[in-house]
Amino acid sequence: MTVPQAPPPDFVTRLWFAWACFFRVLFDGSFAGRAWAVRDAMPELEPARMPKQEPAPSKPKASETKQREREARVDEAKVREEGRTAGLNDGRSQGALSMLSLLQTEGRFVDFLQQDIASFDDQDVGAAARVVHEGCRKALRERVEIVPILADKEGTPVTLEPDFDAHAIKLTGNVRAESSAVKGTLRHKGWRAKAVKLPEPTKGHVHEVLYCAEVEL
Amino acid sequence: MSARAVVGIDLGTTHCALARAELDAEGAVAKKVELLQLVGPSSLERRDLLPSFLYFGTPNEGALPLPWDEERTFAVGEFARARGVEAPGRVIASAKSWLCHPGVDRRSGLLPQGAPEDIETISPVEASYRYLDHLSEAYAHAFPGESLGDQDIVLTVPASFDAAARDLTVEAALAAGLENLTLLEEPQAALYSWIASRHGTFRSDLRVGDVIVVIDVGGGTTDFSAIAVGEAEGSFELTRIAVGDHILLGGDNMDLALAHIARQKLVAAGKEIDRMQLAGLTYAARTAKERLLADPSLATAPIALAARGSQLVGGSLRADVTQEEIERTLIEGFFPVVAKSARPVSRARAGLTQLGLPYAQDPAVTRQLAGFLARQAGAGGQTGSMLHPTAILFNGGVMKSARLQKRLVDVLGTWMDEEGHPKPRVLEGADLDLGVAIGAAHYGLVRKGKGLRIRGGTARAYYVGIESAVPAVPGIEPPIVAMCVAPFGMEEGSAPTEFPEELGVVVGEPVRFRFFGSSVRREDTPGLQLESWKESEIEELPPIEITLPAVGRQEGDVVPIKLAASVTDVGTLLLEAVPTEPVKDDERWKIELSVRAEQPAE
Structure with a gap:
């Protein structure tokens, strides 16, 4: 099975995707199965391949893709050389770690994902999910303003003008090159981040500490 | 440097807020900072x-x-508040309640309560100073090139704060460099904020003859005030006619009550809940409370x-x-339907009580309100067994709930029906979280211009207690006469009232006088002597102390003096001793309002 390479999305999109996947894997068995298959098919994760700030507007040519893959391998080697902490001091990862730390502090997000929950019944998972949902929802709402991309109700017909934003709207099903307006059914209204307000770290802030160990005296 | 802005500061028991309005700007409005x-x-x-909490870090931190x-x-701020749950001994909370606690020395290092030895404890005054200092620093950070100390400051205090608590608040503000300072009572600030939010239409929302009761239920305290709408020379005149007592009862009590219900259920299910988890439950209970109150159709x-x-x-x-538990615990527990004759229940305190805050013994806001209205019967020239408000202005986070508002409106409506008065209406559109800070900044603009101003003056009449000269009898306290030294409603800028009676004061030695206040005796004029009074009318405050410096006089001499009372520009009560035989022109000494607890007689 081959995994198609999409241009890496920006941080907020990834955050949302991780979030959406988390609940779908948890509650949608068939999705979880498919995700598992994809995961197995991937030879290995490429941790060194840092996403670019701007996704490439057009599909890169094959030679460019090859070039990028070569670069990625070089990066990967460099990262291994520099040791495990590399990448932590990068500005973009600091934003990601900061958000992760907030989700953990206010909603115990990391605890939830780090735990193997297979052996627990739904009641226990439910009690924990409430903690995670309530806290993470508050943490997210206070820092990221999120609005739907399309305002229509899901399941209703929509018409897209020819110049619709292909970065924000994805066509599925019987997709053809069209020069006129296209009609379809809205399956997912999409999400867009309108504003982000992350806490400012103070001097001496240690980004890789997501949540302090706690010792009661 | 002249002020660029007027800044309203709400120095609350649980939270502080700041609002700023530009001076000399056309159509300036107060905005949060x-x-x-x-x-x-x-x-x-x-x-x-800014949560009003202060956390002392550890050296290894x-x-x-x-x-x-x-x-x-x-x-x-917020981090300190969070640490209050995790390490309570290192965190100061409710400093403001300590600041107005007459039973303790408010300049001594009381806080945090139960602090470990490594912390140098600080006084309630210093804690207030540190909150103000943080506000000042955060202001300078938000407005580079401006300093809070250079601006006109309106600092709010509860209407129920007595003269000494107001003095201490000013002391903290001066320490934080806030010199262009004016005090404003919080309920008045809430009304200013409402007036500002009406953009001039308030004249059609209010009527001459209205009496507005401000019901302020915050996180830690409940406060009532009444403001009358009158008319002078064809325009509105607002007068604050009554203030209630300081009641330590608020939203935190309600969250705690729900947390205990949840705790009992978990304990019944065989779970153990430790202290920190109870704090976590209290926090989670607030969310559940807000959801259930907002949506009555939600069952649990x-x-x-x-x-x-x-x-x-x-x-x-x-x-x-469950909704039923909300109904029983919150609505019936804190806002029960009670008769207009209901009064707050006070239990006799058993023997020696632990040194702590004087929390309200009756959690029913409605009974506290009935008590306030009955005590203030006759205010604003009204007749009847209780004060009859015609309008209600809500303030404080708890009153955001429409259901709790409705309960108070209904209960008050029933009382007014029985009294043969119309049901009061609600003044809509107030900002219940930031209203006090915004209203304070708006008041700063009003002071500069022509906007509608609330007249108030001192919220109490003040009395000095003088022992009658009678032969001492063992075991019997000599009878005491209370002489009025400052009348109710004395305003800033009014001529000092002189107290006609001469008192003898020994030069070079502190002389103490018992000191009293009354929030209900509106008619007493300076010099009036009371030989007896109802215990509920007059409360004893910490004593005042007069020390005459031995300049131009012999130490040990007895000098006859008179007392003079006035209200300072800041809005605090100023008591001065004026010798009847001055040795130099305009000789007078400021009398300190004692903020120490009276030591019990040995």
């Missing part, structure tokens, strides 16, 4: 509110840095409690709070 603060051990955020001070070892709301350790699943607990 976001306050930078530590929200985690090393992360900063701007928030509308290192600095708790702010952009303007990287070496700071204490923190004010879950209170989820995270596991202490990293094993979240399996260790997290959940208890449901």
Whole structure:
């Protein structure tokens, strides 16, 4: 099975995707199965391949893709050389770690994902999910303003003008090159981040500490 | 440097807020100022509110840095509030309630209560100073090139604060460099904010003859005031006619009550809840409370409690709070339907009580309100067995709930029906969180211009207690006469009232007089002597102390003096001793309002 390479999305999109996947894997068995298959098919994760700030507007040519893959391998080697902490001091990862730390502090997000929950019944998972949902929802709402991309109700017909934003709207099903307006059914209204307000770290802030160990005296 | 802006400061029991209005700007309005603060051990955020908590860091924690001070070892704000649950001995909370606690020495290092030895404890005054200092620093950070100390400051205090508590608040503000200072009572600030929010239409919302009762239920305290709408020379005139007592009762009590219900359910299910988890439950209970109050069709709301350790699943607990429990605990417990004759219940305190805050003994806001209205019967020239408000202005976070508002409106409506008066209406559109700060800044604009101003003056009449000269009888206290030294409603800028009676004071030695206040005796004029009074009418305050310096006089001489009372520009009561035989022109001494608890006689 081959995994198609999409241009890496920006941080907020990834955050949302991780979030959406988390609940779908948890509650949608068939999705979880498919995700598992994809995961197995991937030879290995490429941790060194840092996403670019701007996704490439057009599909890169094959030679460019090859070039990028070569670069990625070089990066990967460099990262291994520099040791495990590399990448932590990068500005973009600091934003990601900061958000992760907030989700953990206010909603115990990391605890939830780090735990193997297979052996627990739904009641226990439910009690924990409430903690995670309530806290993470508050943490997210206070820092990221999120609005739907399309305002229509899901399941209703929509018409897209020819110049619709292909970065924000994805066509599925019987997709053809069209020069006129296209009609379809809205399956997912999409999400867009309108504003982000992350806490400012103070001097001496240690980004890789997501949540302090706690010792009661 | 002249002031560029007027800044309203709400120095609350649980939260502080800041609002700013530009001076000399056309159509200036007061806007909130976001306050930078530590929200985690090393992360900063701007928030509308600064929680009134102070955390003392430990040496191995290192600095708790702010952009303007990287070496700071204490923190004010959200991070301090969070640490209050985790390490309560290192955190100061409710400093404001201590500031107005007459039973303690408010300049002594009382706080934090139960602090470990490594902390140098500080006084309620200093804690207030540190909150104001943080506000000042956050202001300078938000408005580079401006200093809060250069601006016109309107600082709010509860209407129920007595003269000494107001003096202490001013002391803290001066220490924080806020010199262009005016005090304003919080309920008045809430009304100013409402007036500002009406953009001039308030004239059609109010009528001459209205009596507005401001019901302010915040996180830690409940406060009532009444403001009358009158007419003078064809325009409105607002007069604050009555203030209630300081009641330590608020939203925190309600959250705690719900947390105990959830705790009982979990304990019944065989779970153990420790102190920190109870604090977590209290926090979660607030969310459940707000949801159930907002939506009566919701049958239950879950209170989820995270596991202490990293094993979240399996260790997290959940208890449901039902609509019926909200009804029984919150609505019937804190806002019961009571008769207009109901009064707050006060239990006799058993023997020696532990040194602590004087929390309200009756949690029913409605009974407290009935008590206030009955005590203030006759205010504003009204007749009848209780004060008859015609309009209600709500303030404070708890009153955001439409259901709790409705309950108070209904109860008050029933009382007014029985009294043969119309049901009061609600003044809509107030900002219940930031209203006090915004109203304070608006008042700063009003002081400069022509806007509608609330007249008030001192919220109490003040009396000095003088022992009658009678032969001493063992075991019997000599009878005491209370002489009025400052009348109710004395306003800033009015001529000092001189107290006709001469008192003898020994030069060079502190002489103490018993001191009293009354929030209900409106007619007493300076010099009036009361030989007896109802206990509920007059309350004893910490004594005043007069020390005459031995300049131009012999130490040990007895000098006859008169007392003179006035209200300072800041809005505090000023008592002065004026010798009847001055040795130089305009000789007078300021009398300190004692803020120490009276020591019991040995």
